Amino acid sequence: MNKSRKTLLVVGATGSIGRHVVDGALLKGYRVRALVRHPQRAGLPEAVSMIVGDLTRPETLVNAVQGVDAIVFTHGTHGSIIQAEQVDYGGVLNILSLLPDSAVQLVLMTAIGVTDRKGAHDWKRRAERLVRATGSPYTIVRPGWFDCNKPDQRRxxxxxxxxxxxxxxxxxxxxxxxxxHVLLSCLEYASASGKTFELVAETGARQNDLEELFCNLKADQPYSMDGVCDVANMPQSGEPLEVNIALDAFERKQVR
Incomplete structure (x- = not known):
């Protein structure tokens, strides 16, 4: 599809990563839609269509997902288990539950170390599982520590x-x-689809063509809850009942 006709919803658009995604998407010709809570304080470019909504209130998200071709999730909380459940997981659940079918392309940003079973990370991991369960084309990116790189660490x-x-x-x-840059690239390389990976940088210049990097990744196993190489330390049988109900609902929707 021509990117100039492709509508991209950025969740977390006013955050430190989301603003970069918005700017990059506009440069690439996407029709950008931003989910915001306070439009008067958003400070986003005029070309962006702002939709007022709250990730914890699904009734406010209906207009955000109408007619979108792709969604990039850049939102996230820091440390609080309650916030992680409500926003990191609950926000993804609320958005995905409103999608009419599995044609929308999804890119979810979580965090390196998400499988470490340290409380709040479990909810980010559960959000990953929701994305995999939708049957939609997806990529899950787990970045390292933001802006802790040296100036020459861009490879x-x-x-x-x-x-x-x-x-x-x-x-x-x-x-x-x-x-x-990588989150947007996930939308543009077919070789990124169905894959989960951690993202870090080493000394050197940033690559322009990411095809080889994506091709070298292993794809997640079909119908698997976790990334292809993840340790199996969070069995679904031990998960909260409401989490398994949500997963089952998405899986049933795929069968239809």
Missing amino acids: LVFLQGDARQSGTPSDGVIARADIA
Whole structure:
């Protein structure tokens, strides 16, 4: 599809990553729609269509998802388990539940170390599982520590298995602008679809063509709840009842 006719919804558009995604998407010719809570304080470019909504209130999200071709989720909370449940997971659930079919392309940003079972991360991981359960084309990106890179650390590195879990920048660093670049690239490379990976940067220049990086990734197993190389340390049988009900609902929708 011609990008000039493609409508992209950015969730978390006024955040530190979302603003980069918005700017990059406009440059690429997307028709950009931003979900915002306070439009008067958003400070987004005039070309952006702002939709007022709250991720924790699904009735406010209907207009945001109407007619979208793709969604990039850049929202996130920091540390609070309650907020992670309501926003990191609940926001994704509320958006996905409103989509009429599985034709919408999804890109979800979570975090490196998301499989470490440290409370709030479990809810980010559950959001990943929702995305996989929809049957929609998707990519899940787990960036390292934002803007902790040195100026010459711009060479993108894609990892799988979520093995770096110290909870410090030693797990990997990445510039915010480079995260946005990768999130948008996930929409444009067919080789990115159905894959989950960690994103960090090493010394060197940022690559313009990401085809090889995406092609070298393993795809998630069909109908699997987790990334292809993730450790199996969060069995679905031990999950909260409401989480399994939501997953089952998306899986049933696929069968239809």
